[in-house]
Amino acid sequence: MAERYAVEMKGICKRFGSVVANNQVNLTVKRGEILALLGENGSGKTTLMNMLSGIYKPDSGTISVDGTPVVINSPEDAKRLGIGMVHQHFKLVDTFSAADNIWLGVEKAGMLLKKDRYANIEEMTRRFGFDIDPRKLVCNMSVSEKQTLEIVKVLYYGAKLIILDEPTAVLTVQETEKLFAVLRRMRAEGHSIIIITHKLNEVLELSDRVAILRKGEYITTVDTATTDEQQLTEWMVGHKVTLNIDRPVVEKTRPLLELRDLTIRSDEGAVAIDQVSFYIRGGEILGVAGIAGCGQKELCEAIAGLRPIEGGKMIHKGENIVGLSPQAIIEKGIAMSFIPEDRLGMGLAPSMSITDNMILKNYKQGKGFFVDRQSGRTAAQQVIEDLGIVTPSTETPVRRLSGGNVQKVLLGREIKAGPNVIVTAYPVRGLDINSSYAIYEILNQQKRAGVGVLFVGEDLDVMMALCDKILVLCHGKVMGVVHANKTSKEELGLMMTGALDLTHKYEDKPAGIARDTLIAEEEEQ
Amino acid sequence: MSAMNVLTLFLFNIVVYNIPLLYGTVGEIITEKTGSLNLGVEGTMAVGAIFGYLAGCYTNSLLVGLLVSFLAAGACGLLFAVLTVSLQANQNVTGLTITTFGTGLYFFVGKGLGSDWPGMQGSSALVNGFAPLEIPVLSRIPVVGKVLFSQNVLVYLGIVIAVAAWFYLSRTRVGLRVRAIGENPAAADSVGVNLLLYKYVHLVLGAGIMGLGGFYMALNMGGSFEGSNCWINGYGWIAIALVIFANWNTVYAILGTLVFGFFNTLQIYSGSLANAFPGPLGWLSAIPSQLYQALPFIITAIVLVASSVRSKKLGGQPAALGLNYFREDR
Numbered sequence: 001m002a003e004r005y006a007v008e009m010k011g012i013c014k015r016f017g018s019v020v021a022n023n024q025v026n027l028t029v030k031r032g033e034i035l036a037l038l039g040e041n042g043s044g045k046t047t048l049m050n051m052l053s054g055i056y057k058p059d060s061g062t063i064s065v066d067g068t069p070v071v072i073n074s075p076e077d078a079k080r081l082g083i084g085m086v087h088q089h090f091k092l093v094d095t096f097s098a099a100d101n102i103w104l105g106v107e108k109a110g111m112l113l114k115k116d117r118y119a120n121i122e123e124m125t126r127r128f129g130f131d132i133d134p135r136k137l138v139c140n141m142s143v144s145e146k147q148t149l150e151i152v153k154v155l156y157y158g159a160k161l162i163i164l165d166e167p168t169a170v171l172t173v174q175e176t177e178k179l180f181a182v183l184r185r186m187r188a189e190g191h192s193i194i195i196i197t198h199k200l201n202e203v204l205e206l207s208d209r210v211a212i213l214r215k216g217e218y219i220t221t222v223d224t225a226t227t228d229e230q231q232l233t234e235w236m237v238g239h240k241v242t243l244n245i246d247r248p249v250v251e252k253t254r255p256l257l258e259l260r261d262l263t264i265r266s267d268e269g270a271v272a273i274d275q276v277s278f279y280i281r282g283g284e285i286l287g288v289a290g291i292a293g294c295g296q297k298e299l300c301e302a303i304a305g306l307r308p309i310e311g312g313k314m315i316h317k318g319e320n321i322v323g324l325s326p327q328a329i330i331e332k333g334i335a336m337s338f339i340p341e342d343r344l345g346m347g348l349a350p351s352m353s354i355t356d357n358m359i360l361k362n363y364k365q366g367k368g369f370f371v372d373r374q375s376g377r378t379a380a381q382q383v384i385e386d387l388g389i390v391t392p393s394t395e396t397p398v399r400r401l402s403g404g405n406v407q408k409v410l411l412g413r414e415i416k417a418g419p420n421v422i423v424t425a426y427p428v429r430g431l432d433i434n435s436s437y438a439i440y441e442i443l444n445q446q447k448r449a450g451v452g453v454l455f456v457g458e459d460l461d462v463m464m465a466l467c468d469k470i471l472v473l474c475h476g477k478v479m480g481v482v483h484a485n486k487t488s489k490e491e492l493g494l495m496m497t498g499a500l501d502l503t504h505k506y507e508d509k510p511a512g513i514a515r516d517t518l519i520a521e522e523e524e525q
Numbered sequence: 526m527s528a529m530n531v532l533t534l535f536l537f538n539i540v541v542y543n544i545p546l547l548y549g550t551v552g553e554i555i556t557e558k559t560g561s562l563n564l565g566v567e568g569t570m571a572v573g574a575i576f577g578y579l580a581g582c583y584t585n586s587l588l589v590g591l592l593v594s595f596l597a598a599g600a601c602g603l604l605f606a607v608l609t610v611s612l613q614a615n616q617n618v619t620g621l622t623i624t625t626f627g628t629g630l631y632f633f634v635g636k637g638l639g640s641d642w643p644g645m646q647g648s649s650a651l652v653n654g655f656a657p658l659e660i661p662v663l664s665r666i667p668v669v670g671k672v673l674f675s676q677n678v679l680v681y682l683g684i685v686i687a688v689a690a691w692f693y694l695s696r697t698r699v700g701l702r703v704r705a706i707g708e709n710p711a712a713a714d715s716v717g718v719n720l721l722l723y724k725y726v727h728l729v730l731g732a733g734i735m736g737l738g739g740f741y742m743a744l745n746m747g748g749s750f751e752g753s754n755c756w757i758n759g760y761g762w763i764a765i766a767l768v769i770f771a772n773w774n775t776v777y778a779i780l781g782t783l784v785f786g787f788f789n790t791l792q793i794y795s796g797s798l799a800n801a802f803p804g805p806l807g808w809l810s811a812i813p814s815q816l817y818q819a820l821p822f823i824i825t826a827i828v829l830v831a832s833s834v835r836s837k838k839l840g841g842q843p844a845a846l847g848l849n850y851f852r853e854d855r
Contacts, residue, residue, distance in 0.1 A: 076719070
């Protein structure tokens with residue numbers, strides 16, 4: 001007898017208009033296993049899973065649950081079949097409490113909303129081994145709390161198969177560890193888990209088997225134990241890739257951008273950046289490491305002129321830029337590309353085309369009353385070619401592109417303006433290997449051209465390989481600036497949590513103050 | 526008339542004249558809580574008014590009038606649902622279309638009847654039904670008794686509906702799902718809430734309640750059809766503003782109706798109030814009447830500005846208000 005799978009998908013096809021998202025895809029999940037679904041951005045992983053969770057309907061192909069063929073027409077059907085999905089963009093009602101978000105979909109719970117639902121859900125979450133305050137509103141939760149709530153929610157509805165779409169993209173290292181422990185425990189309890197990811201180390205660490213998709217096609221499924229990073233990458237991208245990040249040596253210039261004792265407040269009025277000093281030279285990449293929410297966002301916004309500065313100096317080529325408008329700062333050659341957690345929120349207008357987004361930045365250079373679409377189109381075409389952006393045309397709305405391509409558009413537009421300082425935050429957030437390396441290469445090119453790059457990142461391995469120096473923030477304070485090739489992950493980790501302060505490692509010079517500073521001495525007094 | 530009587534009458538009429546606003550506001554709140562912005566309140570009330578009134582007159586029954594006004598207005602809500610939910614039409618445009626269509630239908634029917642127009646005096650049930658209903662004992666309290674406890678039955682019905690709607694939306698599980706749809710339809714969809722059913726039911730229900738308000742206005746106008754002015758006369762638009770004033774809470778809508786009604790009624794009573802209290806209120810007669818007419822709208826504008834300052838995060842406004850939802854949208 002053939003093996004009975006918890007879920008089996010056979011010959012699944014799905015197209016959106018002329019785009020084939022899935023072509024003849026097969027997928028099987030056993031009971032009590034963790035299956036990693038691996039593939040680049042736009043390879044059809046999420047589409048495939050959305051067909052299991054009832055968001056999309058397959059054009060052809062069959063789905064079986066426990067050996068019985070089923071038709072999944074809606075999320076309700078999926079729920080009834082014991083399939084639950086934790087979407088990449090959480091499907092939670094922000095203004096509701098945790099309990100109400102779960103209560104929403106409970107079948108038999110009576111007409112009225114009673115107070116005992118809190119106790120009921122608290123007891124349930126504790127039974128599953130989670131820690132969630134059922135009365136806490138979702139809008140007051142951290143990303144990791146929301147994710148836990150989503151997992152509790154699908155468990156509460158009795159899911160036997162749990163699908164997680166890039167769950168670690170927005171988590172810190174510690175939160176990821178916690179999540180993995182939870183997933184392992186659920187596997188031990190007999191749940192099947194499909195985890196969509198493109199972080200190879202996570203695949204190898206967590207999964208039992210790996211299924212690989214490439215451009216909508218099913219490639220293979222292998223046992224994790226029998227494979228390695230190199231092989232998985234080749235399957236995923238279709239050709240050999242080198243997994244080394246380049247760090248070209250470039251002659252450095254005098255400091256381009258110097259920050260001295262900068263203090264910035266967050267939206268809530270708390271001090272987000274506390275007396276921070278650092279500098280960026282031309283031809284170097286300065287990494288900024290820190291636990292999420294340590295003031296990185298506020299720092300980037302302040303440099304771009306989007307956030308008022310409470311105190312301190314910001315000197316660009318010896319010129320004060322505190323208080324200048326964003327437009328004036330752009331004209332000085334400081335570019336910012338910030339990729340927020342939702343990846344589309346800042347910098348680009350999602351429903352406008354690539355051309356229009358190009359024009360958005362340089363419309364002031366145009367002459368006359370009308371928009372110069374031709375030059376915008378040329379610029380868009382050039383960025384598409386230079387960075388290898390995959391898009392049907394220059395007129396495609398940005399939100400229709402896959403994540404990597406959106407980020408390339410944003411970075412490409414900023415580079416196009418010929419800046420001398422680039423502030424980039426999380427440029428590879430949620431990107432697959434190929435796109436990530438393409439982005440690193442773009443940054444290295446800029447570095448070779450003598451641009452100073454401020455790289456706010458989250459992956460310490462990448463930062464240690466790519467950056468020249470790394471600045472570590474902890475609760476808005478500088479913990480020190482270290483040379484990327486002389487430090488270790490452990491050292492950085494200690495600094496990020498505030499356990500190690502290297503600001504006065506060198507007695508003659510506190511960290512973050514250049515010897516050849518352009519801030520005049522008399523100003524110092 | 527004694528000064529006290531003038532004041533009592535003024536307060537009494539704040540309630541009598543303005544209860545249709547409460548119906549319109551409550552109907553619109555129920556609609557908006559499902560995430561749909563129906564700007565067709567004015568037209569929906571007009572349709573409910575004329576069909577409810579005619580049905581009530583012809584059958585000589587208050588109940589039939591109420592029912593028909595609910596159903597006729599509900600049909601407008603159904604039309605809105607078909608266009609915006611099933612066919613994904615733009616909600617603003619659809620709402621405006623319904624206002625134009627509804628008031629047009631109102632004049633079409635009214636003028637079409639011409640001299641066959643039934644007067645309200647011919648229908649004892651409507652006249653009696655709209656007469657004050659004196660609640661024993663309580664109605665004999667001075668001032669308060671007259672203002673609060675000897676109103677017509679439709680006033681009480683409106684308040685009952687407002688309180689019931691509050692309970693329904695905030696204390697029942699169906700209400701929880703309605704609110705979820707308005708906040709994040711994708712979240713509600715993903716846990717298996719039947720969006721189509723919920724949207725249709727509540728759009729029709731909301732529109733039906735607006736229609737009751739229209740019926741009330743018909744009776745308040747004594748059922749006299751004038752070719753130049755619609756009975757609803759802008760109340761539908763004010764109701765939309767009151768939704769914001771009430772922060773999408775149907776109980777606050779009662780308060781909003783009274784605050785707004787105060788200024789609305791002041792327009793009519795400024796003269797007599799000034800005469801009755803020449804000392805403290807004499808200045809009322811010095812204000813030109815045009816200003817009183819503009820006052821309700823000035824207040825509306827001020828209310829909208831003030832509400833926009835209010836913190837958005839936990840305000841009552843549904844986050845997905847006015848946005849159509851399509852499951853496969855990417």
